Amino acid sequence: MADGAAGDSTGTTTLPLFPLQSVLLPGAHLPLHIFEPRYRQLTVDLVTGTVPDQEFGVIAMRTSLTREVTGLDQVHAIGCTTRLREAKRLPDGRFDVVTTGRQRFRLLDIDCEAAPYLVGTIEWVTDAPMPRGSAEAGQRMAEVARAAHRRYCRSAWEHDDWTEPPPDTPLADLAYQLAADCLLPLDDRQALLEQTQPLRRLRDVCRLLTREAGFLTALRAVPAPPAELTALTRPASLN
Template sequence: MMDTLPLFPLASVLLPGGHLPLHVFEARYRKLVQALLNEELPDRRFGVVTIRQGWEVGEDNVDSMYDVGCTAIMDNVRQLAGDRYDVSATGERRFRLLQIDTESAPYLLAHVQWLPDATPEPDNPARRERLTAAAREAHERYHSSGLRNEPHETPGADADPADLSYLLAEDCVLSVEDRQALLAETDPMVRLRDLRRLLLREAQFLRELRAVPAPLAEFAQEASPN
């Protein structure tokens, strides 16, 4: 099923359930915020896609962006001088980017296809519990490295395994590429397995380097149009 969303390209990856703070100052995205506030766009919903490192946003194609993004629901808005805005939003639902429309609105629109998780294989509670426990253990090992002393929250035992990988990833520093791979993976059990691998790798880096690695995107030239 295809749908249309206003689009906000960023140099970072928004995950379902994740928190997104934005400082909006570029003209077309100020107009997007105004349209959301005036309820010209339903449910205060817009799409977020990640710009590929070192690329500018394409005007008529999707080549400058990753093809899987996440919708965001605008939670709070604070208007600043010069019609700028501080915005906070929450990640909601994944989509696949099909085509960009630069003509129909003063901001980018995207034709998208929703991307639900794949139909799971016959339920295997033992495998699910094993992967869930392993991912939680890797998350705790990452935060007990001795260098990440800030408070962190561990999702409760009732957290949906399909969402757990996103909840744990949101609480860690991962590269744009790693976060994008988690966003694009449609098998929840594979997502948990991949997250565990990433967290064990990052924990090992922290122990060996005795420093917190920055996401790779921080070393790239800022490509966001906003």
């Protein structure tokens, strides 16, 4: 899931880009409300198959002050592709869509003229091989990270608002799934996305969830339920 079959490709390729003020992690679902004309066109191209595999790249902007992405310095270097799952066209031409994060990429160049929307030249990012003899340590780290996730979710959500990743979740994907239910700052999510050592990624997510659970307990406050957070995933206007 984290790095699918296409992630085995070598060299570079191009794909449409969707800059956001948030970080998409592999395996996470991303609902979007599409209202800008250029991204309406991107959605049409995804639905009709003009864009191969109905897939585009989500890349996080470095600052919320950016209104128009034109260069690499305005976005983070590592992003995540996402595949269109559902698309509902509204009467005024806007779209409500749901996508699922797939695989990581490094953005090498941005083309602002090849299409109505941004197009990026990218190369795939894959995990480093697990060290020999690390399986047992990985399982122990997975148990610790899952326990941190449970502590966070019990502090933050009602029971019906979160679920644990399945027991057979691959070690390389587990950190992403644990982070999906949690409200982490953009920089922390970006660091998880960029980490290519699976055990370090699990260690990092364990540390982050433990920290956030401590904050929630100390402040005696909880974030809004996940069902009410859809608006946070909507893109800022880039006009």
